[in-house]
Amino acid sequence: MTSPFYRSFSEPVWMDVHSLGATAVPEPVYDWLKDPASLTRRVTDACDGEFRVRVRYQGWGKALNSENRLLSLRLRATCLIREVELLCNGEPQVFARTLMPVKSLRGAARRLSHLRSKPLGKVLFADPHTRRVQLQIARFLPQHKSFHAAVAHLDETPEELWGRRTLFLYAGKPILVNEVFLPTLVNRVPGPHRIR
Template identity: 40%
Template sequence: MYAFQTTRFQTAEPKWQDYRQFAAGKPPAPTARWLLDTGSLTAHLRRVSGGHFHVEVLAQRWQLPRLSERRLLGMGDRDWGLIREVLLCCHNQPWVFARSVMPASSLVGRLARLRHLDNRPLGHLLFTDHSMARDPYEICQMPSSGLQLGISPNSEKLLWGRRSRFLLSDRPIMVSEIFLPAFTPW
């Protein structure tokens, strides 16, 4: 059963920009390698952590997505989606905060299975679906204080993030990922 209450985890809306027009300058090369990689982040995290990877579900609920998310997904102003917020953890440390928006209209037919992911990574299912297509990234930088997850709450460190729209059988799903302070591969 899904919860319809507000979540105790809050995130500020980052200012997303097309990666080719990012105004803050180019990310440093090691950062860009992770931000702009088109492969599965889940698979990469499993590899660099030596398999010490797990997903911690923070919240999964039906709600109205943010305006920028609805626009990216081509949703109407009153269209609801299933919002899933998770931490991708390596060595029991949260490395990535991920927020997925799955419009109700996308979760039909064979994609209805995405309603019941539990602690399975969405990335694995996306990258094993032969119908999957992905739009170019949007990236952002945001202060870590914009993520109220109990992680470095007093830090003003800027965090890098990326998001993109996936199409599965021509049905849109958005995934955004914010790389947290404990993320060390770059």
């Protein structure tokens, strides 16, 4: 079993969603973090206006150390990295970073490299064979790489953010999805337990 904790200056400390450390998560945030359903669907349902996906970046790159371990990749292996924002009425609610190893983009999974602005969640959860293998949560601080990418659009930078990452098997291939929850979602939009 993979250890739930990874320590790196550029990465947050990851923990199992049901671990003792999760008690430090503010309750409204935890409601979002632990929800097993499609985040795309939850944000869409909670948005009282136009929902859309904005692609910030897509290209080949290297996974972070703990991501390599989780994906069982060799050091410095190449992945297709896709960074997007989930928007409600043009305002970012979630920053998402997906890693798709080269070996995962074969067969039916090749379609994931051509999503453009189509939500990844719609594709993953539309396939009944998609499996969620592992779910971890973390507190993001200003020294972490993903923190700066997530808050780039904000006028005021928060002291911290919370996020999660999920290891999926899609068409039998590993895909890692990181989701950072922004203050606009946590503070203004009802949590999953209140959504129809």
